[in-house]
């Protein structure tokens with residue numbers, strides 16, 4: 001059963017094609033990884049799927065419904081949630097408030113009731129706080145709950161964004177390099193967390209440079225190079241694909257190429 | 263022995279308690295009746311500034327035109343009794359409703375703008391209102407201003423057997439309304455809507471991806487702050503018993519924003535501090551009055567350069583560093 005289907009998606013920036021003709025599908029409970037060298041168009045693809053960029057070509061469907069070009073908040077209402085490669089944390093809010101803000105769709109109500117502090121408002125806030133604390137525990141940040149988000153380390157902020165994204169109880173979760181800047185222990189934890197999220201029936205779309213992580217937890221891998229899809233399939237098959245090896249070796253003769261091969 | 267507080271009091275309760283104590287205790291130290299008047303002006307400014315905390319502090323949007331809404335509220339109280347036969351108190355409510363409606367209409371296109379563009383657009387709105395008030399002399403009396411009817415509260419109390427001086431009555435009335443305004447703004451801060459406002463302040467794109475309808479929440483902050491400014495303008499007109507177009511003046515907008523950022527735009531207690539300092543100073547140091555606007559401009563520049571978070575948050579940080 002397909003949850004997300006992307007067809008022929010493309011966008012240009014000032015005459016330069018960043019992504020072109022990319023298509024794939026994602027299903028509940030499965031992890032689809034999007035890999036490719038730096039600048040391949042992975043983040044741009046995520047931005048188009050999540051409504052941050054308006055695609056110039058192609059279609060995005062959720063449950064068969066055409067949602068191309070819908071605003072991010074409308075897509076959130078349909079169960080799409082995401083994290084950001086370049087961190088978009090609410091830095092002046094507490095760690096707890098960040099995650100609570102992620103539950104906006106479930107807790108929103110009339111602003112007048114919120115001004116008056118009506119019992120319904122306070123009940124919604126209490127429920128949100130309970131849910132947020134449970135999520136902070138899940139990502140290992142429960143002891144930082146009352147701290148200002150700006151005081152956290154980079155790796156902790158990455159996990160905070162995952163907790164905030166989960167607070168929306170998504171059906172489709174887009175994670176853009178969740179393990180970047182994390183040490184091996186943290187990467188291990190995030191790896192287990194992502195697998196657990198998928199096991200609960202969420203469709204996960206993952207961009208990640210750590211090939212070990214990708215190979216271990218992905219059900220399906222989509223490879224981008226210069227904005228185009230050059231390969232797609234099971235992780236092992238993709239790793240052996242000569243076109244993929246060449247793309248990585250061509251772009252970076254070093255680190256990532258050997259990861260892709262190994 | 264049981265501890266005094268079963269659980270530590272919240273920031274909201276602490277703020278309200280401090281405000282209440284200050285309002286209640288200050289008169290014990292007033293050397294003359296004149297200080298009731300100063301206190302009243304502080305509370306009235308504090309009310310408008312509390313509204314701006316919602317707009318600037320929570321939502322992170324700027325307005326250099328909110329004196330326009332104060333003008334609307336003031337003239338509603340001047341015109342309502344004369345032209346519509348409304349009692350002044352009802353005129354205040356009417357002014358607030360009209361200001362809210364106008365903010366809703368004006369805010370929809372304006373709030374799409376960001377940063378400098380938003381500042382200039384709101385500035386233009388404020389200038390427009392003050393020009394209309396000054397030019398439509400047939401209705402507003404023009405630059406000479408017009409008299410405002412008595413609120414009638416004192417007479418009401420008198421007939422109930424309570425005698426209270428005019429200056430004192432206004433002090434307590436304005437203090438009470440400020441407390442109510444602070445209570446509403448504090449309720450909002452940690453509510454679902456308050457979280458939505460604060461989140462779009464920090465990252466609009468992230469706020470949208472968690473489902474926040476950014477345009478709608480910016481607009482509600484704009485409307486709320488306009489209503490605060492309107493009520494503040496109404497109270498000023500009613501306590502002065504007179505109003506001129508100066509109330510909608512650009513300089514009044516600047517004063518309000520300066521008060522908001524001086525104390526620390528994010529908090530209600532910071533707003534009250536800003537209103538206290540910048541209202542009381544020119545009143546107490548009468549020599550300053552002529553240079554009031556120069557001093558305001560200077561303070562705004564210095565705050566922006568040296569205390570970008572405002573007086574209270576910066577002091578707080580300084581103290582914390584000393585302690586640890």
Ligand SMILES: Nc1ncnc2c1ncn2[C@@H]1O[C@H](COP(=O)(O)OP(=O)(O)OP(=O)(O)O)[C@@H](O)[C@H]1O
Pocket residue numbers: 013018036037038039040041042043044045085
């Ligand atoms: N807003 C934008 N304006 C102009 N060019 C853009 C914009 N966003 C992305 N690009 C360009 O699109 C191309 C793809 O960038 P993108 O960030 O999607 O790559 P990526 O695969 O996520 O790379 P990385 O692995 O470094 O994160 C790049 O050439 C980039 O410069």
Ligand SMILES: [Mg+2]
Pocket residue numbers: 042043044085
């Ligand atoms: Mg990227």
